[in-house]
Amino acid sequence: MIIGQTPGSPYWAQVLISTLGLFGGASGLGVLATVAVQRRKLKADTAGALTDAALALVQPLRTRVAELENEALAVREELAASQRELQELRATVWDLSRTLDRWREAILAPGATMRRIQALVAEEERRPRSQRRRVPPDRP
Amino acid sequence: MGNIHERTSQRVFEFAVLVTAPVCGVLLIVLRVRPQSVEVVMPDAIRVCWEFGLIVVGVAGLLGMFWPGQLGTGLGIELAAVLMLGAIAAMYVVSLLVVAGQQAVVAASFVGAVAIGSWLRSAEIVRSLRWIIRMHHAGLDLCPKAKT
Numbered sequence: 228m229i230i231g232q233t234p235g236s237p238y239w240a241q242v243l244i245s246t247l248g249l250f251g252g253a254s255g256l257g258v259l260a261t262v263a264v265q266r267r268k269l270k271a272d273t274a275g276a277l278t279d280a281a282l283a284l285v286q287p288l289r290t291r292v293a294e295l296e297n298e299a300l301a302v303r304e305e306l307a308a309s310q311r312e313l314q315e316l317r318a319t320v321w322d323l324s325r326t327l328d329r330w331r332e333a334i335l336a337p338g339a340t341m342r343r344i345q346a347l348v349a350e351e352e353r354r355p356r357s358q359r360r361r362v363p364p365d366r367p
Numbered sequence: 368m369g370n371i372h373e374r375t376s377q378r379v380f381e382f383a384v385l386v387t388a389p390v391c392g393v394l395l396i397v398l399r400v401r402p403q404s405v406e407v408v409m410p411d412a413i414r415v416c417w418e419f420g421l422i423v424v425g426v427a428g429l430l431g432m433f434w435p436g437q438l439g440t441g442l443g444i445e446l447a448a449v450l451m452l453g454a455i456a457a458m459y460v461v462s463l464l465v466v467a468g469q470q471a472v473v474a475a476s477f478v479g480a481v482a483i484g485s486w487l488r489s490a491e492i493v494r495s496l497r498w499i500i501r502m503h504h505a506g507l508d509l510c511p512k513a514k515t
Contacts (some may be wrong), residue, residue: 236407236408236466236515240408240462240465241408241409242378243461244370244409244413244458244461244462245410247454247457247458247461248413248416248417248420248454248455248458250454251420251450251451251452251453251455251458252416252420252451252454254451254454255424255427255447255448255450255451256447257441258446258447258450259443259444259447261443262439262440262443262444262447265439265443265500266437266439266440266443278428285420297370307480324371324509351399
């Protein structure tokens with residue numbers, strides 16, 4: 228490169244410095260050029276990928292996801308309804324078994340008479356069902 | 368994309384050096400200072416390039432560090448800047464050693480550390496760029512792996 232002989236400095240130092248300068252300048256400019264080229268390439272690639280391949284790939288997936296979401300919602304509702312029904316049935320069973328217990332007690336009581344039992348049953352019948360029902364425990 | 372703290376917290380040394388370089392170059396030019404080592408060893412043309420290189424490198428490095436667009440572009444600019452910074456620092460180290468010899472141990476060590484650090488950083492940037500390009504092409508192999 229530009230190596231003028233300056234007095235008082237060894238030749239090798241100037242060569243070394245010139246080489247370093249050349250290396251630095253060339254590598255810097257080379258990298259800048261590479262980046263400029265690569266950037267355009269990279270951008271174009273990403274844009275192309277997004278417009279064609281990615282959209283084509285994503286669309287059916289999106290439809291499928293929507294379908295599955297709807298399905299999941301339906302199933303959840305169904306499950307909730309079933310649980311409600313189960314709860315009601317459990318309450319009824321609990322209620323009936325309590326009634327049965329009471330009647331058995333009345334029947335097996337030492338001084339049980341037909342009239343007393345009839346009175347008990349009649350009273351039970353008169354009482355509205357909702358009044359008799361208590362909150363049942365989770366496990367019968 | 369991130370404030371100044373986020374951008375520089377991982378590389379404060381680099382940031383400091385890149386800020387200092389253009390200040391140093393401007394001072395050299397404005398005050399017409401010619402350090403003896405530079406004056407003696409470097410030919411005039413190279414010395415002028417060296418002084419302006421300090422400014423260019425600093426500005427480009429900071430520009431790359433705070434590039435608002437794509438990350439890859441910013442890293443590329445920064446890579447060019449640190450490569451040149453390493454060369455500039457190495458040039459100064461050589462002239463220091465030639466002129467001052469053993470007297471320049473401390474100065475040459477520190478400036479040499481700047482040069483080595485710059486080149487290490489450029490290797491790191493190359494790795495990051497490779498990684499970015501691989502991420503871009505992951506799954507969608509639309510073009511052969513790009514060279515950085």
